Amino acid sequence: MDWDKFALIYDWEFDLICDYQKQDINFWERFAQKYGNNLLELGAGSGRVTLPLVKKGYNIYALDNSAKMLELLKIHSISIENGGELNMVQANMADFSLNRFFDAVIVSYSSLQHLTAYPDITNCLACIYRHLRPKGMVAFDLDPDVLSFPDTMPERQVYSGCNNQLKAQVTLFTSWFTDEKVRHWNDRYLLEYDDQHQEEFHNHIVLKALYLNEMLSMLTAAGFRITDIAGGFEGENFNEKSERMLITAQKKG
Ligand SMILES: C[S@@+](CC[C@H](N)C(=O)[O-])C[C@H]1O[C@@H](n2cnc3c(N)ncnc32)[C@H](O)[C@@H]1O
Structure with missing residues (x-):
């Protein structure tokens, strides 16, 4: 997926169509409050989750492999006064080495599922393990319904909205x-600008379906103890109708 191109639209589109997901901020604030001050976020993007936490005084290493998303994170962070320390790292979450330990690791909004090969997922879990202090914590917010019916869908319109920043109608x-x-x-994406010119770009998004049992097996094999499983941001029980799959685990030893 070309996150660099999509970065131009990401925050605006998120605001337009992701009403339920917006509630994840409360979940991550509670997670940070409970588990520590020095945090690593994988797939931090333009800082939607990162920045509210930095504002509250948490120190965060924000890792993402998209230069453009990190550039936006930097721009958004400029207005923060008296927050925690923010460091940005451009790296692959399946293969990184930061030479430091964290109290806790955040993997928000399905970011792990952008790794579509199992070896990359297990490498990511190993990297998380190596970067946590003993008994450090990690939490994953996963989409439990990636393969929703039907298997294939011909092209259809999802939304059309006015993007004031781009001065364009985006469909x-x-x-x-x-x-x-x-x-x-x-x-x-069809962009129809106020000055009448049009532009189109394509974005290929991939997400891997990950089931609870396989996540639990991979985490256990990677040296973690599962401490919580929830189906929503307020700690709802996880079942087959859950909106999200939130797994919290602790580094053993
Ligand atoms: C769905 S966005 C989530 C952004 C942000 N955490 C949020 O909740 O709004 C996924 C992010 O993961 C990043 N990403 C995808 N694959 C990655 C990889 N292999 N390594 C690091 N970051 C990756 C993308 O650049 C993107 O910023």
Whole structure:
């Protein structure tokens, strides 16, 4: 996926269509309050989760592999006064080495599921383990319904909205197909600018379906003890209808 291109739209689109997901901030604030001051966030993006925590005084290393998303995070962070320390790292969450230990690691909004190969996921868990202090904590916010019916979908419009920053009407069309537990969305963005010119770009998003049992096995094999499983940001029980799959685990030893 080309996160660099999508970065231009990400925050605006999130605000427009992701009403439920916005409630994750409370979850991460409670997580940070309970588990420590020095945090690492993987797939931090433009700082949607990172910045409210920095504002509250937490020190955060924000890791992302998109230069553009980190550039936006930097711009958004400029207005913060008297917050915690923010460090940005451009790296692959499946293979990073920061030479420091953290109290806790945050993997928000399905970010782990952008790794579509199992070896990358287990490498990511190993990297998290190596960067946690003894008994440090990690939590993952995962989409439990990546493979929702049907397996393939011809192109259809998702939304059309006015983006004041871009001075354009943005219309998103999407289609998808599914291959080996990975859903591929082909998103087509049509930008109709106020000065009448038009532009189009395509974005390929992939997410891997990860089931509770396999996550628990991979985490246990990587040296973690599961401490909590929830189906929503307020700690709802996890079941087959849950909106989210929130797994919290502790580094053993
Ligand atoms: C769904 S966004 C989440 C952004 C932010 N955490 C939020 O909750 O709004 C996923 C982020 O993961 C990043 N990402 C995807 N694959 C990655 C990888 N292999 N290593 C590091 N970051 C990655 C993308 O650049 C993007 O910023």
